[in-house]
Amino acid sequence: MKRILACLAVVAVVSGVAFTLLAPEPATAQSGRVVKIVAGSPGYDHIQPFMAEKLGFWEKYGLKVEFVGGNYIRSNNMMSTGDFDAGYNQMANAIRYNAAGIPIVIAGASSANCAVIIANPNVKSWADLKGKRIGMVTKFDVQWLTLTEHILPRFGLSEKDVNLALVPVPEVASAIITGDVAAAFPFEPYGTNAVSRGAKMLLSAKDMIDKSKIGSDMLRNGLVLNPKFIKDHPELARKVVWAHMDAVEVMRRDRQVGIDVIKHYNPKMDPKLIEDSYDNCGWSYQQPPRVWIDTLVGWMRKNKIIDKDVSYEQVTNFALQEGYPGYPGWEKTKK
Numbered sequence: 001m002k003r004i005l006a007c008l009a010v011v012a013v014v015s016g017v018a019f020t021l022l023a024p025e026p027a028t029a030q031s032g033r034v035v036k037i038v039a040g041s042p043g044y045d046h047i048q049p050f051m052a053e054k055l056g057f058w059e060k061y062g063l064k065v066e067f068v069g070g071n072y073i074r075s076n077n078m079m080s081t082g083d084f085d086a087g088y089n090q091m092a093n094a095i096r097y098n099a100a101g102i103p104i105v106i107a108g109a110s111s112a113n114c115a116v117i118i119a120n121p122n123v124k125s126w127a128d129l130k131g132k133r134i135g136m137v138t139k140f141d142v143q144w145l146t147l148t149e150h151i152l153p154r155f156g157l158s159e160k161d162v163n164l165a166l167v168p169v170p171e172v173a174s175a176i177i178t179g180d181v182a183a184a185f186p187f188e189p190y191g192t193n194a195v196s197r198g199a200k201m202l203l204s205a206k207d208m209i210d211k212s213k214i215g216s217d218m219l220r221n222g223l224v225l226n227p228k229f230i231k232d233h234p235e236l237a238r239k240v241v242w243a244h245m246d247a248v249e250v251m252r253r254d255r256q257v258g259i260d261v262i263k264h265y266n267p268k269m270d271p272k273l274i275e276d277s278y279d280n281c282g283w284s285y286q287q288p289p290r291v292w293i294d295t296l297v298g299w300m301r302k303n304k305i306i307d308k309d310v311s312y313e314q315v316t317n318f319a320l321q322e323g324y325p326g327y328p329g330w331e332k333t334k335k
Helices: 001-020 027-034 045-054 072-080 093-100 142-154 169-178 189-194 227-232 234-253 255-263 269-276 290-302
Strands: 033-038 064-068 088-090 104-109 117-119 133-136 163-166 200-203 222-225
Touching: 027 133, 027 222, 033 072, 033 234, 045 234, 045 255, 064 072, 072 088, 072 093, 088 093, 093 104, 093 142, 093 222, 093 290, 104 234, 117 169, 117 234, 133 142, 133 169, 142 255, 142 290, 169 189, 189 269, 222 234, 227 234, 234 255, 255 269
Parallel strands: 033 064, 033 088, 133 163
Antiparallel strands: 088 222, 104 222, 117 200
């Protein structure tokens, strides 16, 4: 009997250790966990974590954050290897990573549209672009897909009718004015900058999507989470999401605060340029509409960017947005 009792005691201890190792940390033990957040440059699309840093949102939620921001390539590399808890990424990239088995889900939206199509002043109509070079920032991203699958067909053109060329976004204005490209599709504020220097506005941000065909604006970037982080630290993940939602609300409600935050992180950028381009970025979305995600997946399958179908449910997780009380979330959260 003593041997049996001893064995049971050992099993109980081992089981207790195993449970401690495998179970998620209780909420009371999560406060010491450092959350790793990555993002690109502090432009309109990735401004939310910079705002959370500048205005102290994370601290107000009791989060300890290691924020790695300022470089798109570095943040993309970290997310492509799963080396993050939360991050900011192109939705097309997030979908591609998810389809490839990399742990990533879209948990919130950033800005909407926030890009314009500009042209050399000699371009009188879309028909003038046939056979001409159009400057693009990145191949097979949201803008590339939106242009080739939605915008060009609206104006009687196809991808085969034009020559899409990669042009670094800071060089867009000079490329347009010198005639190196006939048109370009830069994100803001580089499109507005080009127009101020003599380029022609060919398609404004608000007209980017034909709503009669797609019931959504063009949403390029958003908050993404590592599913393991959500599973192991649901309370921390919820606070990260709410801090992001607070930042979106500030951008929507208080234009001057939004502009001031962007100016703070871009001290060498022309302040008037920041102000003039701000309204080309919409802040009315806390999550991308299902139709937009389904449309992106369809375009990506058609272009063989992903080799299998993925569902809206697979690539998104908006459950952590539930219960968000509105800005400021940390003050309205029940203790």
